[in-house]
Amino acid sequence: MAETRTTLREHEAELVVASVTAVAGGVRELRLADESGTGLPPWTPGAHVDLVLGDLVRQYSLCGDPTDASSYTVAVLREQESRGGSAFVHEKLAEGSKVTMRGPRNHFPLVSAPSYQFIAGGIGITPLLPMIAEADASGADWHLTYGGRTRGSMAYADLLAGYGDRVTLAPADEVGLLDLAWILGDPGSGTLVYCCGPEPLLAAVDAVCEKAWPPGALHLERFAAKAADAPADGERAFELVLAGSGVTLQVPPDKSVFDVIQDAGISVLGSCHEGICGTCEQAVLEGEVDHRDSVLNESEKAANDAMMVCVSRCLSDRLVLDL
Amino acid sequence: MSSTRPPGAAAAVPTDCWYALATSAEVDRRLLAVRALGRPVLLFRTQAGGVVALEDRCAHRAYPLSAGALDDDTVRCGLCGFVYDSGGRCVSVPTQPRVPFGAHVAAYPTLERDGLVWAWLGEPGRARLHRVPELPWLTEPGWATVGGTAGIDAGFLLLHENFADVTQVPFVAPEIAPAALADAPPPLEVVVTETTVELGRTFPASPLPGWQAQMLGVADAQGATVQRAFFHSPAVWTDHWDVEHGAGTARMRFTQLVTPVDGRRSHLHWRVSRDFAIDDPAADERMHSMFGDYYERVQAAMETAQAVLDLDGPGREVNVAADVAALRVREIVRGMLADEGQAFARDQNRP
Numbered sequence: 047m048a049e050t051r052t053t054l055r056e057h058e059a060e061l062v063v064a065s066v067t068a069v070a071g072g073v074r075e076l077r078l079a080d081e082s083g084t085g086l087p088p089w090t091p092g093a094h095v096d097l098v099l100g101d102l103v104r105q106y107s108l109c110g111d112p113t114d115a116s117s118y119t120v121a122v123l124r125e126q127e128s129r130g131g132s133a134f135v136h137e138k139l140a141e142g143s144k145v146t147m148r149g150p151r152n153h154f155p156l157v158s159a160p161s162y163q164f165i166a167g168g169i170g171i172t173p174l175l176p177m178i179a180e181a182d183a184s185g186a187d188w189h190l191t192y193g194g195r196t197r198g199s200m201a202y203a204d205l206l207a208g209y210g211d212r213v214t215l216a217p218a219d220e221v222g223l224l225d226l227a228w229i230l231g232d233p234g235s236g237t238l239v240y241c242c243g244p245e246p247l248l249a250a251v252d253a254v255c256e257k258a259w260p261p262g263a264l265h266l267e268r269f270a271a272k273a274a275d276a277p278a279d280g281e282r283a284f285e286l287v288l289a290g291s292g293v294t295l296q297v298p299p300d301k302s303v304f305d306v307i308q309d310a311g312i313s314v315l316g317s318c319h320e321g322i323c324g325t326c327e328q329a330v331l332e333g334e335v336d337h338r339d340s341v342l343n344e345s346e347k348a349a350n351d352a353m354m355v356c357v358s359r360c361l362s363d364r365l366v367l368d369l
Numbered sequence: 370m371s372s373t374r375p376p377g378a379a380a381a382v383p384t385d386c387w388y389a390l391a392t393s394a395e396v397d398r399r400l401l402a403v404r405a406l407g408r409p410v411l412l413f414r415t416q417a418g419g420v421v422a423l424e425d426r427c428a429h430r431a432y433p434l435s436a437g438a439l440d441d442d443t444v445r446c447g448l449c450g451f452v453y454d455s456g457g458r459c460v461s462v463p464t465q466p467r468v469p470f471g472a473h474v475a476a477y478p479t480l481e482r483d484g485l486v487w488a489w490l491g492e493p494g495r496a497r498l499h500r501v502p503e504l505p506w507l508t509e510p511g512w513a514t515v516g517g518t519a520g521i522d523a524g525f526l527l528l529h530e531n532f533a534d535v536t537q538v539p540f541v542a543p544e545i546a547p548a549a550l551a552d553a554p555p556p557l558e559v560v561v562t563e564t565t566v567e568l569g570r571t572f573p574a575s576p577l578p579g580w581q582a583q584m585l586g587v588a589d590a591q592g593a594t595v596q597r598a599f600f601h602s603p604a605v606w607t608d609h610w611d612v613e614h615g616a617g618t619a620r621m622r623f624t625q626l627v628t629p630v631d632g633r634r635s636h637l638h639w640r641v642s643r644d645f646a647i648d649d650p651a652a653d654e655r656m657h658s659m660f661g662d663y664y665e666r667v668q669a670a671m672e673t674a675q676a677v678l679d680l681d682g683p684g685r686e687v688n689v690a691a692d693v694a695a696l697r698v699r700e701i702v703r704g705m706l707a708d709e710g711q712a713f714a715r716d717q718n719r720p
C-alpha cells in the first residue's frame with residue numbers, strides 16, 4: 047500500500063479591508079471581510095490571528111462579534127517604537143486593501159467561572175472585549191479596570207460605559223497608575239483574573255497574583271517577546287525522542303527543536319518562531335525543559351509538561367515529546 | 370481499570386455548542402421526547418410555528434412532560450396536572466390557586482435552519498454568541514438528499530475521529546470510494562483553526578465508481594476529484610466530493626449530525642446530498658441503500674471500539690502521520706471541555 051503523505055498547516059485566507067475606523071487617538075479599527083463566500087471559521091473570546099504585513103507577521107486579537115461569519119475585526123495601536131507592523135497598518139492599509147490572515151488560534155481562552163477580574167492596559171482591551179460580552183451573557187459577576195494614558199487614547203471606552211459600574215475607566219492623566227494591590231485585593235475563591243496590556247502592567251499583575259492569588263487564577267497574554275536568555279556557556283546539544291512517531295533525533299546547538307522535527311519530515315505547526323504565538327506547543331513526557339517563550343506563565347513552565355518547540359530547549363540530555 | 374463502566378457515567382460532552390436534536394418535519398403539535406447530553410428534552414411547535422425545547426421532567430415528580438398533553442402553547446403534565454408555558458414556567462396547578470413559587474423546568478434556546486431543529490443546552494445566555502454551521506445543500510433547490518438516523522452505542526468523539534480518518538473509506542466501503550482511492554493515495558492536507566479541522570486531497574482523473582458513472586451517464590472523470598472534509602463543531606462533520614466530468618462538476622455533500630446522548634452514546638443523523646440525477650427516485654433508492662449500508666458498517670465498527678473502551682479502558686495507541694486530523698479534533702474537544710471547566714476523561718476515548 048502506498049504511503050499517504052500528510053501535511054498540516056494553519057488556515058489562511060486573503061481578506062479585504064472593508065472599513066477603517068478611528069476608535070481612539072492612534073487606534074484604528076479594521077474590519078476584514080471574507081469575499082470568497084466560504085465564510086470565516088468560528089473563534090472564541092481571546093483568539094487572535096496573524097496578519098501578514100509586507101515582510102512582517104504580526105498577531106492581533108479578534109475583538110468583533112464571534113457570530114459574524116463574513117468578517118473579523120481587529121484594532122491596532124500606532125506604536126511609537128513600532129517594530130513595523132503597526133506602522134504598516136496605519137500607513138499602508140486602506141479600504142479595499144488585501145491582507146493575508148492566518149488562524150484564528152487561541153492561547154488566551156476564557157475559562158468558565160462564576161466571577162472575573164478583567165484588567166486592561168491601553169490596546170490590551172481588544173481580547174477582553176469579547177470575553178466581557180461572554181462573561182456578561184453567562185450571568186457571571188465581573189469587573190473591568192481599564193487603564194490608559196488619557197481618556198482620548200482609550201479605544202471602546204464609550205461602548206464599555208454601557209456596562210455601568212462594572213467598568214472602571216482609569217486614564218493615567220486623571221487618576222494616576224492602576225492601584226493593583228487594591229484591584230486585586232480580594233482573591234475571591236472561584237474568581238479568575240484576565241489581563242492584557244503592556245509588559246510593565248503584565249509583570250506587575252503577575253507579581254501581585256503570584257503572592258496573593260491561587261495558582262492558575264491569573265490568565266494573561268503577551269504580544270511581544272520577553273527577552274529570553276541563552277546560557278552564558280552557549281547552547282547545548284541533546285537527544286530528542288518523539289514518542290508517538292517512534293523516532294529519535296539529535297538537536298545540535300545551532301538548531302531549534304522545531305527545525306529538527308520538521309527536517310525529520312514530521313508535521314508541526316509554527317507561526318511566529320519567536321515564542322509568542324503558542325502555535326508550536328507540544329506536550330512533554332520527559333526531560334527538563336529550558337523555557338524561552340512568552341506564552342506559558344510561571345506555573346505552566348514549572349509543570350514541565352508542555353513547551354514551545356520554536357525557541358525552548360532542554361537542560362537534560364534527553365527530551366521526550368508526545369508527538 | 371478493567372471494570373465495566375455503567376452506561377452514561379462516562380465521558381464529558383461539550384455543552385457550549387448548538388446540537389441538532391431533530392428535523393423540522395419531526396417537530397409539530399405533538400410532544401416529542403429526545404435525549405441529548407445526558408438529559409431528557411421535550412420538543413414541540415407553538416401555534417405561531419416556533420420550536421420550543423423544555424426539560425422533559427416535571428418539576429413536581431419524576432415524570433416526563435412528554436407523556437402529558439399540549440393545550441394551545443402550554444404543556445399539562447400527565448400525572449397530576451401541573452401546567453407549564455413555553456418558557457418553562459409553571460403557570461397553574463390543579464389543587465391550589467397559587468402556583469408554587471419558582472416552579473419551572475429548564476427552557477433551552479432553539480433555532481431552525483436548513484430543515485433542522487438546533488438546541489443550545491449550555492448556559493442559555495451564551496447561545497447567541499455561537500454559530501450554527503450553514504448546510505444549505507440540505508434544503509436548497511438543485512440538490513437531492515437521502516438520509517437516516519441511527520442510535521449508536523459509541524461516544525461522539527469516536528464518531529468524529531472516525532470521520533477524520535478518510536483513509537478508512539476504502540476499507541470500510543470499497544465500492545463507494547473513488548476508484549483512485551484504493552491504489553495511489555494523493556497527499557492529504559490538513560488545515561486547522563482554533564475551532565475547526567479541514568482535510569483535503571485531490572485525486573487525478575480516473576474511472577468513476579460504477580454507481581456514479583451510471584447516474585451521471587459518463588464512465589470516467591475527466592478531471593480531478595476533490596475530496597474535502599470538515600469538522601465544524603462537536604455537532605457537525607461534513608464531507609464534500611466534487612467530480613469533474615465531461616458535462617460539468619458533479620457535487621456530493623455528506624452531512625453527519627452527531628448528537629451526544631451522553632458520553633458513550635450518540636445519535637447520528639446522516640444525509641447524503643447530490644446535485645446530479647436529482648429527480649430520479651431510482652437514484653434516491655440506490656444512494657439510500659448504498660450509503661445506509663456504509664453508515665451501518667461505521668456504526669458496527671464504532672460500537673465495537675466503544676465496547677473495547679468500556680471493558681478495558683484506554684490503552685497506548687500508535688499514531689501515524691495521517692491521524693493528525695483526528696488528534697486535532699480530540700485537542701479541540703479537550704480545549705472546549707477545559708474552558709467549560711469539565712475534565713476530559715482520560716478514557717473519554719483513548720489517552
Ligand code: FES
Pocket residue numbers: 315316317318319320321322323324325326327339341354355356357
Ligand atoms: S511558533 Fe509561535 S510560539 Fe512557537
Ligand code: FES
Pocket residue numbers: 427428429430431432446447448449450451
Ligand atoms: S408529576 Fe407532573 S404534576 Fe405531578
